[in-house]
Amino acid sequence: MLYYYLSYGILRGKPLLQLNYVLWYTRSPRTGLFDIESGKIHGMTIRITLDRRGEPIMIDVIHNCGCYHFFFPSKKVFRELLPELFREEAFVPQWLPPHPEGERISIRIETKRHRVERIFYEEEGPASPIPYRLAPYEELESLARTDGMHESIFTPEGIVKGRTQRVERFFLFSVGIPEIGSMRQRGHHATSLIGERMFDDPRLFERYFLLPKE
Numbered sequence: 001m002l003y004y005y006l007s008y009g010i011l012r013g014k015p016l017l018q019l020n021y022v023l024w025y026t027r028s029p030r031t032g033l034f035d036i037e038s039g040k041i042h043g044m045t046i047r048i049t050l051d052r053r054g055e056p057i058m059i060d061v062i063h064n065c066g067c068y069h070f071f072f073p074s075k076k077v078f079r080e081l082l083p084e085l086f087r088e089e090a091f092v093p094q095w096l097p098p099h100p101e102g103e104r105i106s107i108r109i110e111t112k113r114h115r116v117e118r119i120f121y122e123e124e125g126p127a128s129p130i131p132y133r134l135a136p137y138e139e140l141e142s143l144a145r146t147d148g149m150h151e152s153i154f155t156p157e158g159i160v161k162g163r164t165q166r167v168e169r170f171f172l173f174s175v176g177i178p179e180i181g182s183m184r185q186r187g188h189h190a191t192s193l194i195g196e197r198m199f200d201d202p203r204l205f206e207r208y209f210l211l212p213k214e
Helices: 169-175 204-208
Strands: 002-011 014-028 039-050 056-063 070-073 103-109 116-123 134-136
Touching (some): 002 204, 056 103
Antiparallel strands (some): 002 014, 014 039, 039 056, 056 070, 103 116
């Protein structure tokens, strides 16, 4: 199951359409004795920001706890990172490659930790498809119960029900983020430990990247 929703960013005062795709995993497996990030239920959100012609100009990704906010910007729109002094810098592991005509975006995700390893384009052609259903995100916020009622998978505070806490909360409680490490609902993703950065800030890209002169 792959959930989706739309959002909008703002660049130079103009709105840009954003396609958000949300994946869920049953768990984040333990990778060692002192692994503080493993636990029940894990997920990630992949956001593709399009220009007015429908071309991707930014792909950014978070885990659904708000951690590991990776930016993949296009050089056609963003020049470089703005210098940071008293806040966490945007992490750019890779700049978005040019989009060849007729090719599709591919995102390679690490098996255990579910981090994005690489973004690239490849030709569309025969493959071994994995079937899945594309569903609106609203289904998570109003699931049908056996008694005919509906219930969200999230608490009123925007946290996934069912104890998705991580051991890291005992080490990072001082940063002031409630239930740090727990899986969260859209609109509740703080993505920086230093300073303030929200995933759904429509002017996020202008705050962290230098734009070319018009």
